[in-house]
Amino acid sequence: MSGDVTVISGPTAVGKGTVVRALKERHPEVWVSVSATTRAPRPGEVDGQHYWFLSNAAFDELLAADDLLEWAVVHGRDRYGTPAGAVLGAMDRGERVILEIDLQGARQVRARLPQARLVFIAPPDWDELVARLVGRGTENAEQRERRLHTARGELAAADEFDHIVVNDDVGRAVDELVDLLGL
Template sequence: MVNSPENPADTLARRGLMLIMSSPSGAGKTTISRMLLEHDAHIRNSVSCTTRQPRPGEVDGKDYHFVSQAEFDRMAAEGEFLEWATVFGNSYATPKAQVKAGLKDGQDYLFDIDWQGTQQLYQKLERDVVRVFLLPPSIDELRRRLTGRGTDSMDVIAARMERARSEISHWDGYDYVVVNDDIDQCFEKVKQILAAERMRRARQTGLIGFVRELMAP
């Protein structure tokens, strides 16, 4: 990256990061993730592989890489994934090669994954991972949001509520926990987290050369 004389510290070369957004279904991670991608040109959605069927409007290669279970199992066996998990009978995974190359070039990635995937990513790439967990303001509000979608049966909603309690129990495995009682305020907090993490000294790979220039006689 080329340093700007007006604000050189903002344009120093840096290593990318992996921003993980987790929450129980209905707590807002999909909405916050979409807002972040729309407002921040420097972060890219990590496109997962999945064995589930595409939903209306989803595009292969953009929303997900849709693969068969046999192909998914082959990729997992050959070590092509950073993490994988099975949720409601469908398999999901993060491809390894593209993400690792992008991080080296300073690309930030956004991950919408559960606590199992988060744990796997953290174990493999700890220094690159920033973990954010979103909580609903109350369990009643979470149930109201799920019911208000009008897309799931009561049995499905009951299963999602049971899974939500399990996911919430892992809140202490994250670096940041944000209560999403107002979507705009929640978004601002997530943006602040991302901005601060981008400025961590360990990620500013261009700092050494820059500081040496400052100290040169």
């Protein structure tokens, strides 16, 4: 495998997806993996574009076939994972691969692909993270609390990553990623 793999991770609502989309807009040559999840789609999300939205049974089939590069239960409830075949195929083609995944997944990728570059997207501060989560309005109060509880543990693990990029401004964060990736 000759492709370059970069894992983009960070806590809920930090703007991982926004940063990755902006990176892809600037550099369409990067190959961004589409994760699978058992959670329901949010308004506007498209199956196969934002996530592969799977039933629990379909997710179990991927697990049984060892067809996930990484997977985790996120926020104590929904499962997310990265289909291995697509990622390994992109690597074989020599592509620049981006995985936008959670902390648990990043740790699994590090174990399976030790050459992967791990980048942690951090908020400017805790209050901004809370404001972003509340502001997007996609979770109820219980879901927000669960996500914020998870976020505290994720922020504490930032030093496990090769690089930390503070998302205080999307353009600046993307500039930093472009430099890190040598694009």
